[in-house]
Amino acid sequence: xxxxxxxxxxxxxxxxxxxxxxxxxxxxxxxxxxxxxxxxxxxxxxxxxxxxxxxxxxxxxxxxxxxxxxxxxxxxxxxxxxxxxxxxxxxxxxxxxxxxxxxxxxxxxxxxxxxxxxxxxxxxxxxxxxxxxxxxxxxxxxxxxxxxxxxxxxxxxxxxxxxxxxxxxxxxxxxxxxxxxxxxxxxxxxxxxxxxxxxxxxxxxxxxxxxxxxxxxxxxxxxxxxxxxxxxxxxxxxxxxxxxxxxxxxxxxxxxxxxxxxxxxxxxxxxxxxxxxxxxxxxxxxxxxxxxxxxxxxxxxxxxxxxxxxxxxxxxxxxxxxxxxxxxxxxxxxxxxxxxxxxxxxxxxxxxxxxxxxxxxxxxxxxxxxxxxxxxxxxxxxxxxxxxxxxxxxxxxxxxxxxxxxxxxxxxxxxxxxxxxxxxxxxxxxxxxxxxxxxxxxxxxxxxxxxxxxxxxxxxxxxxxxxxxxxxxxxxxxxxxxxxxxxxxxxxxxxxxxxxxxxxxxxxxxxxxxxxxxxxxxxxxxxxxxxxxxxxxxxxxxxxxxxxxxxxxxxxxxxxxxxxxxxxxxxxxxxxxxxxxxxxxxxxxxxxxxxxxxxxxxxxxxxxxxxxxxxxxxxxxxxxxxxxxxxxxxxxxxxxxxxxxxxxxxxxxxxxxxxxxxxxxxxxxxxxxxxxxxxxxxxxxxxxxxxxxxxxxxxxxxxxxxxxxxxxxxxxxxxxxxxxxxxxxxxxxxxxxxxxxxxxxxxxxxxxxxxxxxxxxxxxxxxxxxxxxxx
Numbered sequence: 151x152x153x154x155x156x157x158x159x160x161x162x163x164x165x166x167x168x169x170x171x172x173x174x175x176x177x178x179x180x181x182x183x184x185x186x187x188x189x190x191x192x193x194x195x196x197x198x199x200x201x202x203x204x205x206x207x208x209x210x211x212x213x214x215x216x217x218x219x220x221x222x223x224x225x226x227x228x229x230x231x232x233x234x235x236x237x238x239x240x241x242x243x244x245x246x247x248x249x250x251x252x253x254x255x256x257x258x259x260x261x262x263x264x265x266x267x268x269x270x271x272x273x274x275x276x277x278x279x280x281x282x283x284x285x286x287x288x289x290x291x292x293x294x295x296x297x298x299x300x301x302x303x304x305x306x307x308x309x310x311x312x313x314x315x316x317x318x319x320x321x322x323x324x325x326x327x328x329x330x331x332x333x334x335x336x337x338x339x340x341x342x343x344x345x346x347x348x349x350x351x352x353x354x355x356x357x358x359x360x361x362x363x364x365x366x367x368x369x370x371x372x373x374x375x376x377x378x379x380x381x382x383x384x385x386x387x388x389x390x391x392x393x394x395x396x397x398x399x400x401x402x403x404x405x406x407x408x409x410x411x412x413x414x415x416x417x418x419x420x421x422x423x424x425x426x427x428x429x430x431x432x433x434x435x436x437x438x439x440x441x442x443x444x445x446x447x448x449x450x451x452x453x454x455x456x457x458x459x460x461x462x463x464x465x466x467x468x469x470x471x472x473x474x475x476x477x478x479x480x481x482x483x484x485x486x487x488x489x490x491x492x493x494x495x496x497x498x499x500x501x502x503x504x505x506x507x508x509x510x511x512x513x514x515x516x517x518x519x520x521x522x523x524x525x526x527x528x529x530x531x532x533x534x535x536x537x538x539x540x541x542x543x544x545x546x547x548x549x550x551x552x553x554x555x556x557x558x559x560x561x562x563x564x565x566x567x568x569x570x571x572x573x574x575x576x577x578x579x580x581x582x583x584x585x586x587x588x589x590x591x592x593x594x595x596x597x598x599x600x601x602x603x604x605x606x607x608x609x610x611x612x613x614x615x616x617x618x619x620x621x622x623x624x625x626x627x628x629x630x631x632x633x634x635x636x637x638x639x640x641x642x643x644x645x646x647x648x649x650x651x652x653x654x655x656x657x658x659x660x661x662x663x664x665x666x667x668x669x670x671x672x673x674x675x676x677x678x679x680x681x682x683x684x685x686x687x688x689x690x691x692x693x694x695x696x697x698x699x700x701x702x703x704x705x706x707x708x709x710x711x712x713x714x715x716x717x718x719x720x721x722x723x724x725x726x727x728x729x730x731x732x733x734x735x736x737x738x739x740x741x742x743x744x745x746x747x748x749x750x751x752x753x754x755x756x757x758x759x760x761x762x763x764x765x766x767x768x769x770x771x772x773x774x775x776x777x778x779x780x781x782x783x784x785x786x787x788x789x790x791x792x793x794x795x796x797x798x799x800x801x802x803x804x805x806x807x808x809x810x811x812x813x814x815x816x817x818x819x820x821x822x823x824x825x826x827x828x829x830x831x832x833x834x835x836x837x838x839x840x841x842x843x844x845x846x847x848x849x850x851x852x853x854x855x856x857x858x859x860x861x862x863x864x865x866x867x868x869x870x871x872x873x874x875x876x877x878x879x880x881x882x883x884x885x886x887x888x889x890x891x892x893x894x895x896x897x898x899x900x901x902x903x904x905x906x907x908x909x910x911x912x913x914x915x916x917x918x919x920x921x922x923x924x925x
Contacts, residue, residue, distance in 0.1 A: 151788035152675055154707040156596040158633070158685060160603075161185075179616055182601060182630055186620075198619055200389040202361060208352040212336040213329040217313045218356050220288065220328060224257065229287035231259040234273060235442070236293040236346070237266050237433025239426045243372035244292035244350040246445040247365045248315075251354030252290075254362075263438045266503050270533065270557065271566050273301040282308045289313070290353075293346025293372075295327070296320055297559045302327045315349045317378070318559055319545050341382040343626075347372030348387055366394035367403055368445060374418050375426030377564075379626025388622045392416055402444040405457035418622040431464035434503030471504045475511045478522055482512065489516040491585035491594070492542075494578040496523035496532050506535035506564065513537045517594045519544060519585070525571065531556065532574055536565045541593035542585060551580045598685050598705055601630040607659045609634075609699055614688050629687050634701060637681045638664070643673050653682070653703075663691065666703035674727045677712040677789075678899055711910050713903045714791045717895055722746050722793055732764035736793075737781065739772040746793065754781050762786040770794045773883075775890055782909035790906060794895070800884060801891035804840045806847055811875065814847050818857065818866040824848075827862035850878045 172180050172194050179198075188194050196204055208214055224231055231252055235245030245261045252259040264270065264277060272294045278301060281289055288311045291298075295314035302325030305312040311328040320334050331349060333342040344352070351369045354362050370391025378384050395403060396415040406412070410424045432441040440456050447453040481495045493512055500508075505522040512520035519542045523534035538544040543562040552558060554577045557568040569577060604613075623629035638653040644665075651673060653664035664684060666672075676682070686703040716722045723746055728734050736745035739754045745767060754777060766787045771794050772778045818824055824833075826848055834841045848864055851857040854877060856870045875881050893905055 151711055152672060152706065152708040154683075154685075154705050156598050156685075156705045157592065158705070159597050159599045160633070161599065176616060178602070178613065179619060182617070182620055185599075185601060186627065197385070200386040202363075202386065202390055204386050205361075205383055206340050208356040210336070211331055211333065211339045211352060211356075213313075213331045214353070214356050217290075217315075217329040217331055217353065220311060220313065221252070221255070221257065221290075221357055224288045225255060228258065230285055231257050231288045231290060232281045232284075232286040233259060233261040234277065234281075234289050234291045234294070235261055235263045235438075236271070237263050237438035238293075239375035239429040239441075240346045240372035241293040242429055242433070242438055242441040242445065243368045243375075244315075244345075244347040245442050247347055247350045247354055247368050248290060248292050249442075249446060250365065251350075251357055251362065255357050261442060263433070263442065265437050266433055270568065271559070272557075273298040273305075275301055275304045278305050278308060278310065282310055286310065291315060292350045293317065295325065296330070296332055297325075297557075299323060299325050301325070315346070315353055317344050317346050317349050319561060321549075321559075341384075343379045343382065343384060345373045345376045345378045345384065347376075348378075348384065351387070363394065366391045367398040367400055370395050371421055371425055371429065374421040374622070374624060375430065377625050380418075380622055380624035381626040385622070385627065388418065388624070392418065392421075392622060395421075400445070401447050401450040401453035402457070404450060405444065405447075405453035408454060409457040409461045418624055422624070427467075428460050428464045431467040432460055434467055434507075435463050435470075435501070467504060470501050471507050471511075474500050474504060474522075475508045478508050478512060479515065482516060488594075489518050490578075490582055491518060491589065492578065492581040493518050493520040494523070494574065494581070495521075496525050496534070496574055498525040498527055500524040500534075502533050502535075506537065506566075509535050509537040513539060517596055519581070521567070521577070521581075523567075523569075523574065527571075530571050531568055532571055533568045534566070536560070536567065538563045539594065540597065541589055547581065547584050547588075550584065551577070554580065598631055599628070600633050600685055603633040603635075604688075606634065606636050606655055606657050606662060609660060609662050609688060609701075611690065611697065611699070614690055614699070617688060631685050631704065632688055632701070633683065633685050634662075635681060635683045637679055641673065641676055643670050645670070651703075653684075655701075661699070663698055663700040664703050665700060666706065669703070669706070672706070674725065675712075675729065675789075676708065677714050679903065680708045680712050681710060683707045683709060711787065712789045713899070713906055714789065715899050715902065716791060716793045718795045719793070726791060726793075728765065733762075734765040734767065735763050736767040736769050738770050739777055740770040742770055745769050757781065757784055759784045760786065765789040765791060767791045767793050771796070771890055771894060773890075774886060775893070778890075778894070779909055782906070790910075792894070792902065796891065796895055799891060799895075800887045801896050804843045805884075805888060806843050808875070810839070810843070811847055811850070814844075815851065815856065815866065818864065822865065824864045825862060826859075826864055846880075846884065850875065850881050853878045853880050 172191050175194060183194050183197065188197055233245055233248045235241045241263065245263060249259055249261050262277060264274060269277065273291060289305060290313045292315050294316055296316040296318050302312055306326060313329045314325060314327045315331040317333060320332065324330060324335065331353060333339050333344050333349065347369050351365055354365060369387050373384055373388050373391065380388050406425055406428065412420060412424065429441045432438045440460060444453055444456040444460065447456065477497065478495050482489050482493055493516060502524040505524060509520040509522045517539060519538040521534060521536040523532035525532050536544055544565045545560055545562050548558055548565060554573045555567050555569045558565065560566055617630055620627065636655045639656045640654040642652050644650045644652045649668060649670035651666040651669050655662045655664060684701065684703045684706045686701040689700055689702055691698045691700045716725060719725060728747060728749065734749045736749050736751045737754050738751055741753065743751055745751050747767065749767065761784065763785065766785065768791065826845065830841050830844045834844055848859065852859045854873045856867055858865050858867060894902065
């Protein structure tokens with residue numbers, strides 16, 4: 151048995167239970183749509199066929215008319231405009247869109263992105279002072295600014311008009327700006343979940359007075375990389391944006407394609423795992439200006455040079471993340487196999503630019519909200535990032551203790567913060583208390599929301615293409631997860647570090663490969679022919695022109711008990727790993743005191759009924775089969791390891807038939823005597839028997855009083871008693887040993903598993919009956 155690491159949520163209905171049929175939609179697609187709250191034909195059509203006519207009028211956004219008028223006034227009066235952006239992928243694409251739109255409108259403009267390390271996140275007074283000294287009359291923020299209360303007042307005092315465009319969570323008080331363009335401050339705007347680049351795109355649309363399709367290749371990057379829900383307008387922008395970026399002639403996009411070796415059309419995974427991380431890497435390690443320069447470049451050669459530099463930064467970023475993540479993991483306080491309810495780790499010297507990635511890694515590993523802080527002893531401050539689990543709203547909970555922070559902002563699942571060093575321990579305590587108050591144990595286990603259960607034979611190219619109608623997948627529209635139960639034909643370790651699993655599931659009609667990244671530690675916990683339950687994403691792996699069906703496994707379990715066959719192995723220590731926090735015991739029938747592992751050895755006859763172990767190692771064979779069946783009836787265990795071997799085999803020796811006994815007795819009657827010491831070898835050679843068989847027949851006859859035996863001389867009794875061979879205890883013992891070896895040692899794995907099943911299943915049934923009867 152292997153317990154799933156995550157919580158599997160089966161909430162689907164059978165397709166025939168759907169309330170209404172959607173025209174032109176298969177039962178599977180209808181089921182997927184209903185899981186997303188789509189029940190009518192019109193909504194389904196809009197979801198499956200996103201188009202720009204589904205986008206809302208940007209002028210519905212509060213402050214848009216005032217902001218557009220101010221920009222046009224600046225253009226008319228030759229006032230310089232500064233675009234103030236952010237250093238992540240959403241921020242640099244927002245900056246690029248706004249700068250390009252302003253220039254197309256005829257504005258004199260430039261951009262400014264604060265340095266993460268020297269200025270921190272968001273607008274700051276020094277930057278605004280620089281803008282004033284440089285002659286800028288208007289500042290437009292993109293993807294930032296909604297929390298800049300003091301900075302907005304400072305800009306106003308300087309005489310600079312400030313237009314804030316942002317999408318981050320709105321705090322109690324809004325900045326005193328010339329105009330604020332934010333979906334969540336616009337009661338009349340139908341969609342509130344736009345990314346920063348989506349808001350900038352809306353501004354560009356309103357400013358230019360037309361739909362600026364030339365920016366869609368930038369909009370899709372920020373929208374997907376910032377992990378906003380891919381529904382409503384975001385779904386439209388991502389969908390049409392993927393088409394645009396796949397055919398974009400923008401030099402910066404072409405250069406990224408080349409350095410990332412991207413061929414063919416891009417999808418949301420290309421953006422999320424290839425393009426986005428590289429643009430993010432620039433601002434994580436240094437000033438993010440090169441990322442904007444890349445996207446705005448009109449020269450391919452220049453763009454390729456910048457893209458190569460950015461790719462190099464990304465490789466450096468990966469090394470830094472790995473080093474910090476390792477240190478952070480070692481600092482996490484773990485008791486009884488579980489971390490604290492909220493993880494807060496801090497250290498001097500950590501790069502603040504990558505701490506969000508490290509926090510995400512901690513969340514995935516420990517299933518806990520995580521805050522990772524870099525300590526600045528000189529300033530007496532700690533600055534960092536936080537990531538959370540679904541059940542814990544970081545923004546809302548941190549706002550309850552807002553007084554702990556110098557700066558704070560973000561979303562429900564991600565946030566950034568600065569606080570004094572003496573507040574770190576109090577922050578940890580406060581958040582742990584909030585988590586204890588609001589969360590249950592189940593909340594700390596990641597949930598896999600399963601779309602449906604599929605049979606291996608049902609997985610096909612057609613089905614996967616049908617699922618792909620729901621793309622692009624992402625937040626708010628997760629890639630569908632399917633449940634499959636099947637016994638793999640093959641299981642093997644893959645990857646340079648052998649830390650991934652590859653399964654081959656096969657039936658007469660279908661073959662599907664299963665890939666489980668990061669689950670290599672389960673390899674030795676999966677027994678042959680174990681029926682696996684897996685949950686994963688269906689996909690197609692294309693290699694050398696061939697398309698193979700595959701399931702990308704997120705989690706797996708084995709619900710039945712498992713048998714591991716190490717019979718006769720001389721190197722069992724190398725093939726058996728005992729998982730931590732599990733109770734294992736070695737059982738001996740022969741009085742052995744040591745096992746080949748550091749586990750307690752228990753004598754079979756001392757075990758009590760109802761004892762439970764995660765794993766049971768059988769290190770030798772019983773003298774009676776009933777001893778084994780009695781042991782299995784006593785115990786509750788998930789795994790049985792057959793680790794025994796035989797020094798001298800009975801099974802491999804010739805077993806005498808009744809004809810053998812009859813012939814030997816006839817020979818004695820005919821000859822009168824037989825010298826066992828001198829003639830046993832001769833007889834064995836002449837008859838093709840084993841010498842031990844001659845000795846065994848002689849001993850059985852002696853026990854049954856058929857012969858007399860003295861000093862190796864055997865003579866037949868003149869009047870032997872009438873007895874059956876099975877009245878000989880020696881004969882029965884040999885017969886019993888033969889059965890034990892045949893059943894428990896020389897059987898195939900399938901035969902051995904089948905024999906154990908009789909008693910393991912009987913024990914499971916007994917336990918269920920006891921539970922049912924309230925015992």
